[in-house]
Amino acid sequence: MNRHLLSVEDLTSDDALHILDTAHELSRITDGAIRKLPTLRGRTVVNLFFEDSTRTRLSFEAAAKRLSADVISFSAKGSSVSKGESLKDTAQTLEAMGAELIIIRHGSSGAAARLANSGWVGAHVINAGDGTHEHPTQALLDAYTIRSHFDKRGGNLSGIHVGIVGDILHSRVARSNALLLTKLGASVTVVAPPTLMPIGVESWPVNVSFNFDEVLPQLDAVMMLRIQSERMDESYFPSEREYSRMYGLGSNRMKLLKSGSIIMHPGPMNRGLEIASAAADDDKSVILEQVQNGVLVRMAVLYLTMGGPQLISEGVTP
Numbered sequence: 001m002n003r004h005l006l007s008v009e010d011l012t013s014d015d016a017l018h019i020l021d022t023a024h025e026l027s028r029i030t031d032g033a034i035r036k037l038p039t040l041r042g043r044t045v046v047n048l049f050f051e052d053s054t055r056t057r058l059s060f061e062a063a064a065k066r067l068s069a070d071v072i073s074f075s076a077k078g079s080s081v082s083k084g085e086s087l088k089d090t091a092q093t094l095e096a097m098g099a100e101l102i103i104i105r106h107g108s109s110g111a112a113a114r115l116a117n118s119g120w121v122g123a124h125v126i127n128a129g130d131g132t133h134e135h136p137t138q139a140l141l142d143a144y145t146i147r148s149h150f151d152k153r154g155g156n157l158s159g160i161h162v163g164i165v166g167d168i169l170h171s172r173v174a175r176s177n178a179l180l181l182t183k184l185g186a187s188v189t190v191v192a193p194p195t196l197m198p199i200g201v202e203s204w205p206v207n208v209s210f211n212f213d214e215v216l217p218q219l220d221a222v223m224m225l226r227i228q229s230e231r232m233d234e235s236y237f238p239s240e241r242e243y244s245r246m247y248g249l250g251s252n253r254m255k256l257l258k259s260g261s262i263i264m265h266p267g268p269m270n271r272g273l274e275i276a277s278a279a280a281d282d283d284k285s286v287i288l289e290q291v292q293n294g295v296l297v298r299m300a301v302l303y304l305t306m307g308g309p310q311l312i313s314e315g316v317t318p
């Protein structure tokens with residue numbers, strides 16, 4: 001395992017399966033009386049968030065604490081970033097306070113790689129979402145969730161068809177999932193209106209469709225994406241009502257779902273726009289399982305990035 005996790009592109013399928021298997025092992029160990037492991041005792045992890053987050057920031061914090069690490073949380077809002085402090089100076093300040101691993105979310109694509117490769121800090125770096133580029137731990141927790149439903153034996157995802165539906169253009173989740181799920185053997189179809197399909201999508205390892213109703217009955221997992229209004233500086237569809245009618249998952253469209261299929265959403269959801277409450281709260285929805293699995297997968301990523309087996313040889317076990 002690399003000392004950083006910046007992009008799904010850096011992972012081989014064996015690396016990814018190793019992370020999923022480690023998360024599964026951690027779930028087995030922490031399912032009973034033992035909730036907290038001593039694995040990262042004495043290590044300091046920093047959450048460095050320049051963009052808002054609920055799930056990613058809190059689940060990394062929960063994951064680090066379950067491994068007994070000390071956690072420092074930084075939000076750009078209310079910090080000296082508002083006085084003009086740079087990423088370099090901010091990261092070096094946090095490293096001076098003992099940060100050995102930095103989990104960074106930033107609005108600029110490439111920010112995590114810049115931090116890891118600039119030589120500014122010696123800490124491990126994990127990308128928690130960089131602009132519209134990647135969100136690798138989201139893709140890993142999504143793969144873990146899909147595998148837990150369709151392959152109880154813990155293999156790869158061959159034979160599973162996943163649809164990623166909605167605002168593909170602005171979505172780092174879509175890019176990371178398209179890369180990871182296909183790497184693990186799944187077949188992926190991205191579905192969106194032409195205005196929300198990225199230029200160059202033909203080079204992605206996916207099928208492309210503009211017709212949700214045609215694709216939906218074939219899908220084992222339907223991953224609905226948030227409309228990212230905050231990244232939109234123009235109009236990408238005629239109206240919210242029209243978008244919902246064509247690309248939303250509501251009660252009418254639920255009738256087209258294949259038996260045994262699951263409904264996913266990385267959150268936060270725009271209920272009533274890309275997904276209706278009838279779908280989000282249906283028995284087929286695994287949205288809260290995704291959140292739960294996020295803690296396990298992030299525990300595995302922290303453990304493996306910071307040394308994995310080396311930690312065991314130092315006397316701590318996962």
Ligand code: CP
Binds near residue numbers: 052053054057135267
């Ligand atoms: N899925 C996700 O990244 O959610 P947050 O923005 O709440 O972290």
